[in-house]
Amino acid sequence: MQIKECIVSAPGKAILHGEHAVVHGKVALAVSLNLRTYLRLQATSTSKVCINLPNINTFLSWDVTALKQLFPDSGAELGNVNELDAELVRMLRDFVGVSNGTLDTRSMAILAFLYIYLCVFAKSGELPSLTVSVWSELPTGAGLGSSAAYSVCLAAAMLSASGTIPSPLSDQENTARWGEVEMELINKWAFQGERIIHGNPSGVDNAVGTWGGILRYRSGKITALSRVPMLRILLTNTKVPRSTKVLVAGVKDKMNKFPSIINPVLESVDAVSCTCEQTLTEMASDTPTPEHYNVLEELIDINQHHLNVIGVGHPTLDTLCRVTLARGLHSKLTGAGGGGCGITLLRPETECLVVQNTIQDLRDCGYDCWETRIGAAGVQQHSPLAVKEEVLEVLARY
Numbered sequence: 490m491q492i493k494e495c496i497v498s499a500p501g502k503a504i505l506h507g508e509h510a511v512v513h514g515k516v517a518l519a520v521s522l523n524l525r526t527y528l529r530l531q532a533t534s535t536s537k538v539c540i541n542l543p544n545i546n547t548f549l550s551w552d553v554t555a556l557k558q559l560f561p562d563s564g565a566e567l568g569n570v571n572e573l574d575a576e577l578v579r580m581l582r583d584f585v586g587v588s589n590g591t592l593d594t595r596s597m598a599i600l601a602f603l604y605i606y607l608c609v610f611a612k613s614g615e616l617p618s619l620t621v622s623v624w625s626e627l628p629t630g631a632g633l634g635s636s637a638a639y640s641v642c643l644a645a646a647m648l649s650a651s652g653t654i655p656s657p658l659s660d661q662e663n664t665a666r667w668g669e670v671e672m673e674l675i676n677k678w679a680f681q682g683e684r685i686i687h688g689n690p691s692g693v694d695n696a697v698g699t700w701g702g703i704l705r706y707r708s709g710k711i712t713a714l715s716r717v718p719m720l721r722i723l724l725t726n727t728k729v730p731r732s733t734k735v736l737v738a739g740v741k742d743k744m745n746k747f748p749s750i751i752n753p754v755l756e757s758v759d760a761v762s763c764t765c766e767q768t769l770t771e772m773a774s775d776t777p778t779p780e781h782y783n784v785l786e787e788l789i790d791i792n793q794h795h796l797n798v799i800g801v802g803h804p805t806l807d808t809l810c811r812v813t814l815a816r817g818l819h820s821k822l823t824g825a826g827g828g829g830c831g832i833t834l835l836r837p838e839t840e841c842l843v844v845q846n847t848i849q850d851l852r853d854c855g856y857d858c859w860e861t862r863i864g865a866a867g868v869q870q871h872s873p874l875a876v877k878e879e880v881l882e883v884l885a886r887y
């Protein structure tokens with residue numbers, strides 16, 4: 490089978506408000522980051538499927554003939570984009586040799602890859618030999634949506650290589666985006682990848698990875714916020730490893746144990762997201778005032794308390810909040826919490842020296858900290874000419 494080689498990329502994300510609550514049908518506000526995951530898919534004639542994942546030190550290959558045996562006689566039933574095929578996931582677990590309920594990060598990435606590969610190519614009835622290499626600028630497992638950026642890249646690359654969606658590149662464009670119909674399809678397959686990695690994702694992360702920008706997300710309904718002020722944000726990685734899957738499951742357990750206590754907290758998080766959205770809209774349609782920033786800061790503090798109540802805080806995140814508050818800045822965790830990353834809002838009048846000192850304070854705690862740009866483009870295809878040399882070099886190494 491002739492497949493189309495490609496290089497694709499997708500951005501990571503930061504959740505401003507609504508993490509965890511969004512899994513239970515509440516509103517989340519999320520922004521794309523200027524840190525991306527890149528994937529290169531190459532055709533080979535080795536009769537092998539190879540995957541190189543240097544971020545998680547995983548390099549594997551399988552014979553195409555072995556993978557073909559996973560095709561049930563009812564091969565046509567593989568590949569329903571709207572629901573996860575639990576039987577196929579079970580077969581893949583046996584094939585790769587991982588037990589149900591494993592938290593081994595490498596296994597999740599491999600299962601998501603094989604699942605999307607098999608389902609997308611099942612329709613053509615033929616499994617091609619190929620090599621996929623992925624490299625990310627994002628820290629993995631830190632709350633910045635690396636799993637979603639990875640899943641979005643897998644979906645885009647497989648759909649493109651199989652010819653299910655056309656290449657958006659033209660003679661004039663070395664980097665291009667797909668149209669709305671293709672992005673819907675990429676997003677749906679990416680969501681299945683997220684389901685394998687997360688267990689019960691809301692879909693907000695893959696939506697940001699696909700569309701980019703600043704999004705309001707609720708129960709699968711995605712609204713791009715076009716009128717938002719230019720926010721300045723510090724990102725801090727406490728470097729404490731954690732698993733989104735475990736944290737999401739923990740919140741569910743708490744809800745089951747104390748529904749009358751936890752449900753109102755999630756309702757309140759929803760109200761925080763809605764109030765933040767309203768404030769951002771006001772700020773964009775008028776000149777942002779110090780009072781607007783005061784509201785945004787109070788919302789950050791309230792939400793951080795809520796996230797602690799539902800059990801996804803961490804002492805390192807408490808330290809982040811305390812250290813930044815000592816400089817007059819407000820922070821909250823972002824993503825699943827339990828360690829990982831936090832965001833700190835910078836005000837327009839925050840002096841350069843204050844920002845530099847805050848970054849230094851946080852680095853002294855052993856954290857990584859940097860100012861980020863938000864609202865990057867969603868999933869893209871690139872010609873090799875348009876990819877940064879250092880990224881191309883890593884992708885070409887395998």
Ligand SMILES: Nc1ncnc2c1ncn2[C@@H]1O[C@H](COP(=O)(O)OP(=O)(O)O)[C@@H](O)[C@H]1O
Nearest residue numbers: 544594598625629630631632633634635636733
């Ligand atoms: N660049 C990558 N290469 C391989 N796997 C990745 C990559 N990025 C993310 N993953 C997968 O996603 C998992 C991390 O997802 P998760 O716990 O949701 O954290 P987050 O999405 O916040 O980074 C990793 O353990 C791995 O399975």
Ligand SMILES: C[C@@](O)(CCOP(=O)(O)O)CC(=O)O
Nearest residue numbers: 508509632634690691824825
């Ligand atoms: C906690 C949650 O709201 C966000 C998880 O983000 P991340 O995997 O920690 O980047 C889960 C979800 O929305 O699927």
Ligand SMILES: [Mg+2]
Nearest residue numbers: 634636637733
């Ligand atoms: Mg994730």
